Amino acid sequence: xxxxxxxxxxxxxxxxxxxxxxxxxxxxxxxxxxxxxxxxxxxxxxxxxxxxxxxxxxxxxxxxxxxxxxxxxxxxxxxxxxxxxxxxxxxxxxxxxxxxxxxxxxxxxxxxxxxxxxxxxxxxxxxxxxxxxxxxxxxxxxxxxxxxxxxxxxxxxxxxxxxxxxxxxxxxxxxxxxxxxxxxxxxxxxxxxxxxxxxxxxxxxxxxxxxxxxxxx
Amino acid sequence: xxxxxxxxxxxxxxxxxxxxxxxxxxxxxxxxxxxxxxxxxxxxxxxxxxxxxxxxxxxxxxxxxxxxxxxxxxxxxxxxxxxxxxxxxxxxxxxxxxxxx
Numbered sequence: 001x002x003x004x005x006x007x008x009x010x011x012x013x014x015x016x017x018x019x020x021x022x023x024x025x026x027x028x029x030x031x032x033x034x035x036x037x038x039x040x041x042x043x044x045x046x047x048x049x050x051x052x053x054x055x056x057x058x059x060x061x062x063x064x065x066x067x068x069x070x071x072x073x074x075x076x077x078x079x080x081x082x083x084x085x086x087x088x089x090x091x092x093x094x095x096x097x098x099x100x101x102x103x104x105x106x107x108x109x110x111x112x113x114x115x116x117x118x119x120x121x122x123x124x125x126x127x128x129x130x131x132x133x134x135x136x137x138x139x140x141x142x143x144x145x146x147x148x149x150x151x152x153x154x155x156x157x158x159x160x161x162x163x164x165x166x167x168x169x170x171x172x173x174x175x176x177x178x179x180x181x182x183x184x185x186x187x188x189x190x191x192x193x194x195x196x197x198x199x200x201x202x203x204x205x206x207x208x209x210x211x212x213x214x215x216x217x
Numbered sequence: 218x219x220x221x222x223x224x225x226x227x228x229x230x231x232x233x234x235x236x237x238x239x240x241x242x243x244x245x246x247x248x249x250x251x252x253x254x255x256x257x258x259x260x261x262x263x264x265x266x267x268x269x270x271x272x273x274x275x276x277x278x279x280x281x282x283x284x285x286x287x288x289x290x291x292x293x294x295x296x297x298x299x300x301x302x303x304x305x306x307x308x309x310x311x312x313x314x315x316x317x318x
Contacts, residue, residue, distance in 0.1 A: 005300055027218055031219070047226055057222045061229075064263035068230045068263055075237035077257035081244035090242055094235030099265060106258045152282065152310060153303050155269035156289040160302035162262045163293035170252075171259040178260030184266035187297075188273075194261070196270040201260025208255040 007129045009153035014130060014181070017045050018137015024052030028138050034132045037125065040098055042191070043067040060179075066190035073198055074102040075076065084112035089120075096123030103161040108165045174205025280318050285310035 021031030024046060034044045043064040050060035074097055082090050107117050162175050178201020185193035234302050246254065270286070289306030296302070 009303060028219060030219055030223070034223045034227070037223050037229075037237070040230050043226060043230060047222060051219055051222065057218055059226060060276075061222050064226045065229045068233055069234040070265075071230065071304045072236065073261050075234050076241070077254045079241035080246065080254065083245075085242065085279050090233070090238055094238055096289055099262070103258070103262055125264040133243055134274075149276075149307075149310065149314075151276070151305060152285065154305040155266045156285065156303045157299065158262050159266045159286065159289055159306075160271070160293040160299045163290055163302070164297050164299065166257060170234065170256055174256035175259035175263040179267045182264035183271055186271035187273065188236035188240060189273055191268065191272075193272060194264050195306050197264030198257070198261035202253055202256045203265060205256030205260060206249070209252050209256070211308045212308055 004125060007126060007158065009150075009157040010100065010130070011133055012150035013041050013154060014133035015137040017041055017048070018134045018139075019141055020045060020048050020052070022138045022141060024048055026052060032131075032135055034045075035131050038064075038068075038129075039095065039130065040068050040071075044191075063190050066192070070191065070194055070198060071097060073107075073202075077106060078102070078186060080114065083170070085116060089116055091101055093123070096127055098126060099158070101126055103158065103165075106167045141156060170205040171207035172210035174201040177204030178203040221265045281313035283316075284313055 003004075012070055017035075021028060021034075024031065031048060032057050037045050038047070038107055046067050047060050050063060051057065075094065078097070082174035083095075097182060101119070104198070105115070108115055110118065114184065166172050166175060178197045181200035182197025185196045187193065188196070266286075269275060270282070285306040289302045289307040291301035292305035293299070
């Protein structure tokens with residue numbers, strides 16, 4: 001099943017977060033609660049790292065929220081898919097709208113019922129795996145030797161997702177523009193480079209779409 | 218205080234993820250907006266790859282990593298298979314590191 005294979009590269013990340021919580025002065029149960037209260041690895045890690053280093057709670061919250069602000073774009077991109085969806089699902093679905101969930105469900109062209117079932121299944125799988133592996137990271141510490149460099153699997157996984165979904169010329173332009181701009185702005189703090197890259201990519205892809213009259217490849 | 222910070226970030230993240238779904242699901246966006254929205258996936262995920270590799274918290278990226286990225290990209294393009302892509306990238310990086318590139 002797709003979401004299981006997507007979760008494998010996230011395991012070392014969950015371990016890193018678990019170890020960060022375990023080594024910090026933050027109570028383990030409290031640190032773990034961020035996994036189901038926030039449910040977003042990068043922002044959880046940002047929050048825990050800054051708080052554990054004695055940073056001001058306000059700046060920790062600001063940084064953690066900035067990291068998750070890319071989810072605004074996921075929300076906008078998926079909104080047309082919710083036109084035929086029941087109200088309860090519109091309220092529940094955003095809770096699990098993480099990077100992997102977006103990457104997996106956005107390209108699917110299923111009808112509304114099939115898409116909802118797929119979304120719920122993969123969301124439940126991600127959610128359960130995340131709670132479990134972060135807890136394991138807290139309890140068992142660094143099991144995975146750093147020399148394996150398993151965290152390198154995370155960008156590779158997203159790269160694969162992007163490439164596999166490139167079926168239109170404007171999408172290619174969006175991906176190349178977004179990646180190049182994010183690389184240029186990579187030095188900016190708090191994922192600002194990521195946001196800037198995403199915006200540049202969307203604009204570039206949309207301009208390409210107009211320029212070619214929506215050429216389908 | 219820590220719990221309060223976690224809850225605030227949790228609520229904020231939910232707001233980010235839900236605001237457009239709840240506000241726009243019942244409206245048909247203009248043609249230009251729906252075209253733009255179809256580019257969000259490739260643009261943001263590709264930017265995510267770049268910040269994972271070169272962002273403030275990224276590990277050093279040298280020749281083995283670049284070769285791994287190229288290998289993974291080619292494998293994804295040729296096979297359309299995600300596992301094959303990640304395995305190709307990881308193996309190329311391990312091999313190059315082992316022979317000391």
